[in-house]
Amino acid sequence: MLHNLTIESQVQFHAPLAFPPISIPDGYGLTLEDLTVHPSSSDAFLLPQWGGIVIHNTPADLPENSPLPPSALDSVFSTFANQLLALLGVPNLPPDIQTDDSALTGWQLDALLWQRALQNGEGTQDTLKSILKLVDQIDNMPVGKDVKGDIQDSLTALEQMYASASVSLNDTLHQSADALTLASRALFYPGMLALLYSPAEHKYVVYIGLLLGAIPVMATTVKEIRAWRRQRGEAGQVE
Structure with a gap:
């Protein structure tokens, strides 16, 4: 049976507060991490074992909900290709090696x-x-x-x-x-x-626990058999 146990003392109810309570209105509090700015010149980053993210800022004069021209996506997919190679673990080429347009040499x-x-x-x-x-x-x-x-x-x-x-x-x-x-x-x-x-030692412990429960029954059975034999012998002597 389980019970809920609580520990109560006078200190719990009568100890003064270390500081007066302050009412905080509903809202969102900024943390130090939120207030810390980490500027970066890159517009893309990797998430290991997940993929890559590229932030593409569209031109200001582009109409809303209009499709991007293929030329605007060239740099984006070039970045995606480099991110894919990095996620696959493809090593970078040495700086003195000239490459063609192939993505993987x-x-x-x-x-x-x-x-x-x-x-x-x-x-x-x-x-x-x-x-x-x-x-x-x-x-x-x-x-x-x-x-x-x-x-x-x-x-x-x-x-x-x-x-x-x-x-x-x-x-x-x-x-x-x-x-x-x-x-x-x-x-x-x-x-x-x-x-x-589940090593063999654990199995022995389980079997010993089962045998210990059967020992009183076996002892009682042996005791009853001895008593029955004794009574039978005494009855034979009387006859």
């Missing part, structure tokens, strides 16, 4: 693929280390054939990734993706997760 595409392959390789190593720590920390951790096979295949793919780094970028990227997928599948194997959140 071959150098940038290769750099992006190398970056993704390197991230997959590092993620694979971290995941395999996490599996090793998990097995060392929890005794009797069941590592089945499926988990063992995924770990071995992940290590093989990781070795092939480094071996193909000087041969083919596409093969390197595919091998890194396979290595990360296999390592993640081994880490999140259902059997390992079940033991992680």
Whole structure:
């Protein structure tokens, strides 16, 4: 049963106020952040993992509700293209490289693929280390054939990734993706997760709790059986 508990004292009702109450009319109070101005020369900004925003000020002589001419949107969509490349993680070109009108150069595409392959390789190593720590920390951790096979295949793919780094970028990227997928599948194997959140010690505690409740019943049953045998023996002696 739940009860509402309150603590009351004389101080709560008779203590004087530290300052007299001030009536504040309804309205909106400006904070220090509202009063702080951060000027910026840019008319666009990024929201990571969401997108980009561009503020376009239309000409003052443009009639209301009139469509914008395509020429007025050239700079806007150029900014959107740069924001998309930034959100995808495409590196900027070195300042000494001249580019054409292409939005994404071959150098940038290769750099992006190398970056993704390197991230997959590092993620694979971290995941395999996490599996090793998990097995060392929890005794009797069941590592089945499926988990063992995924770990071995992940290590093989990781070795092939480094071996193909000087041969083919596409093969390197595919091998890194396979290595990360296999390592993640081994880490999140259902059997390992079940033991992680419900170790064998917890099961023993549950079973002990159930057995403790049955001990009085078993003791009473044994006592009654002994009493019945004693009465039966005494009845046989009387006969």
